[in-house]
Amino acid sequence: MSGIYIHIPFCKQACHYCDFHFSTSMKKKEEMVLAIAKEIKVRKSEFKNDPSKSEQGKQMVETIYFGGGTPSVLTSEEINFLIAAVYSNYSVIDNPEITLEANPDDLSEERIIELSKSKINRLSIGIQSFFEDDLQLMNRAHNSAEAQKCLEVATQYFDNISLDLIYGIPGMSNEKWKQNIETALSFGIPHISSYALTVEPKTALNKLIQTGKIAAPKDEVAQEHFAILVETLEANDFIHYELSNFGKENYFSKNNSAYWLGKKYMGIGPSAHSYDGVSRSWNISNNSLYLKSIQEDKLPNETEILSTADRYNEYIMTGLRTIWGVSLDRVKTEFGFVYLDYLNKQVQKFLNDELVLVKDNVLKTTKKGKFLTDGIASDLFILN
Template identity: 75%
Template sequence: MSGIYIHIPFCKQACNYCDFHFSTSMKKKEEMVLALAKELQLRKGEFEYEIIETIYFGGGTPSRLQIADIRFLIATIYEHYTIVENPEITLEANPDDLSESYLLELKGIGVNRLSIGIQSFFEEDLKLMNRAHDSAQAKKCLEIATRYFDNISLDLIYGIPDPSQNGEQAKQMSNERWQQNIETALSFGIPHISSYALTVEPKTALNKLIQTGKVASPNDEVAQEHFMILVETLEANGFVHYELSNFGKENYFSRNNSAYWLGKKYIGIGPSAHSYNGDSRSWNVANNTLYLKALQNDELPNEVEKLTLEDRYNEYIMTGLRTIWGVSLDRIEQEFGSQYLDYLKQQSQKFIVDGLLSITDGILKPTLKGKFLTDGIASDLFYLNLE
């Protein structure tokens, strides 16, 4: 089973923390939708023998598209690819776009999963992040969405500096306020939550605000406390912590994201989108104008990288440690050889001694203590400079 990801490069406004590829101008929206359909058509040969299980509209903000645009893209996929009987079709959306009529129409064209960018239920946090919606809209959209959709995920961000304070002495979001955010999300009966620590990317407005002393830098210790509160609260409410940043009730794990973490093939359509076929990775140009020009000439605006054995090993370490499925020592030996297995055992020993990793039934996983540090641990297990 494989998946298709479609990157919609439009947003109403720029969030202060975001470094994804997008444009706030919708002038080329019609051209972009046609170009996305053209890329889908040109690349159908890559998945000639694959069956599509998931279709994911990400971005950017896919809910900036009209229903007719989304319907057209879904129809294009069905025309050129083989699709399972009941695919997971996810649309990322912002609360301010989700009117009742829009939600009903989404359901009518086959979208069966929503990923809603709530981020916080507190007005101060939303203003700090320069989100396009307010707290009332966040709650209202969930009230409406849960009437029509059963499979809903929402995003929450933790470790946010308190915007009522300025400079390096500014306070961070309190544990109590973070707990309130989680409890508010749970009150709507949402079956899936994705949650991330606020990170500061170099070319973002947030980075500039921090450099000028208008906003405090996120505090790693506070973020770790929030992460532990998140894990404890959601697991106590029946959620499975199946990936580092993702929590789902049984039967509500993201099939799209799970496929990525399990190393399944996917095609990424649209500017900046990435693709993976097991042996190589490719990525499209992160420029709307260049992307459109290439597709108008029936060209694919992408670069391709052939993955080495070392690349594939490192990717499996990163994705495996982030999930409940962990890293299989048997798979390491079978796919990569005894040299890699010996290296992994050697590198992981110090983390096992420190109580950050454990091995059970031949599966290497982070402990609860080590989960928040997973990405850093994984980088220390990477196999580098084999030549």
């Protein structure tokens, strides 16, 4: 098994663009931590046939990832308690990557020092922007000063740090976006994840746009920002290893790379997803029902057995988004000639437009096609 993802479903306040599962009420936080620890224990037998298990029969865990929500709302004691639950129920490799997603307002100097003394060895910090007006538009809980201060301190105690930046924000000029990137680079951060501002249906951002209070993001602006991002980071020795992720050598996210490479993982906590190679399961996205189920010794999840078409479509999507691309040999071996023939026919128009290329029998997007990756992938999908 590759890794364990732990979803912490709490946030201090709701960002306008976010549609992930979380609650702004902390009333059930302690109860939730205990329930998550119980789920970790209960599910240790799930991968009993996993060939990566140790001689003792426990599963080999390579990464532990605290996502959310905002995992940094947990105390250091609660984080350490959950890490200990993993270690006591699974066999963990030496020096696993253990990531904590954190917001700048939670990362005081005292807190950073506490975390540096724990098993957490990678921070993923939700900066999003270094400009006050952007942060207010997105309803972030931190301000620009906190964003820069936490990075000044965190880089003294952590070598492996990633930060998130959002582009395509209404009113953000190319020059302003360049300043955001340059500010991030000034801290010597080895990994940057960057996403276009996306308007999801049931979010505050969508309502603000519909009522005319905020302008809608423009695709052409996002595309310009993306081009600036790629050019600037690659000029600073970052490797563009996944559509939204850039890392210096030896600083790729091991947790996320495992997802893109199709490795098995377990998702713990409300709304968390798991994958075992043949099926995908997901926990209920409701804190109260999750807690009730765990207390009744029931796993609050649903499972879907993936069809050959499902697995092919996922491979196309994840492969095209990464530097590893889509192996035509793997498509033939794993899915058969019918799928390979279909892919070869569907991809021809993108080859003609120089949006993709085939090199060493591996299909990849070109620089010209990179921003259009998801759309290209969807055109290569096969219907069930």
